Amino acid sequence: MQIILNGEVSPFPDAWAEEPLLFLLREHFGLTGTKYGCGAGFCGACTVILDGVPTRSCITPAADADGAEVRTIEGLAEGYRLHPVQAAWLELGVPQCGYCQSGQIMSAVALLETTPRPNAEDVESAMAGNLCRCGTYGRIRAAIARAAEAGA
Known part of the structure; x- marks a missing residue:
């Protein structure tokens, strides 16, 4: 295998x-x-x-x-160059405890690969199954928007 x-x-x-x-x-x-x-x-x-x-x-x-x-x-990262989603996450200070963040980021990457310019409904639908105990949902959505603007 x-x-x-x-x-x-x-x-x-x-x-x-x-x-x-x-x-x-x-x-x-x-x-x-x-x-x-x-x-x-x-x-x-x-x-x-x-x-x-x-x-x-x-x-x-x-x-x-x-x-x-x-x-x-x-x-995701290429050498020392972060993926645009990872960069947006850091720029906007998304993580708090950080536990859910790898799953959040991977869902966001998958979304942006299929829908490069997602609207709010696209983001909500793609991220609905990812829970964050710290409640950073607003920053997560903002980071996805930033990564989309950066051409993720």
């Missing part, structure tokens, strides 16, 4: 096939930016982009990613 993980072909043992993709990423590949939140796909902290679609990795079996392209928060 193998996935294309952040642009690189990455084989993984069949023993991981039935484990959640989240555990494969964190435990086998050591990519701990994707967080375990609720474990039931409700909070969005574990969101990754699977073949262009924001996906809850805590409820997605690793086997479902076999042969697929998976992008995690670790795969």
Whole structure:
């Protein structure tokens, strides 16, 4: 079995096939930016982009990613150059506790890749499944708008 993980072909043992993709990423590949939140796909902290679609990795079996392209928060920046969404997040001071932020960012990236100039309804719909305990929703929306203006 193998996935294309952040642009690189990455084989993984069949023993991981039935484990959640989240555990494969964190435990086998050591990519701990994707967080375990609720474990039931409700909070969005574990969101990754699977073949262009924001996906809850805590409820997605690793086997479902076999042969697929998976992008995690670790795969967004290019060297020291942040992805425009990450840059907007920092410029606007979005994170507080930060726990949900990788999932929020991955959902925002997926949105902007399919809808480069989203309206408020697009943003609301795309981000609806991502919960933030700190309530930074206003700054999240503003950062998405800024990243869209920057051509994310």
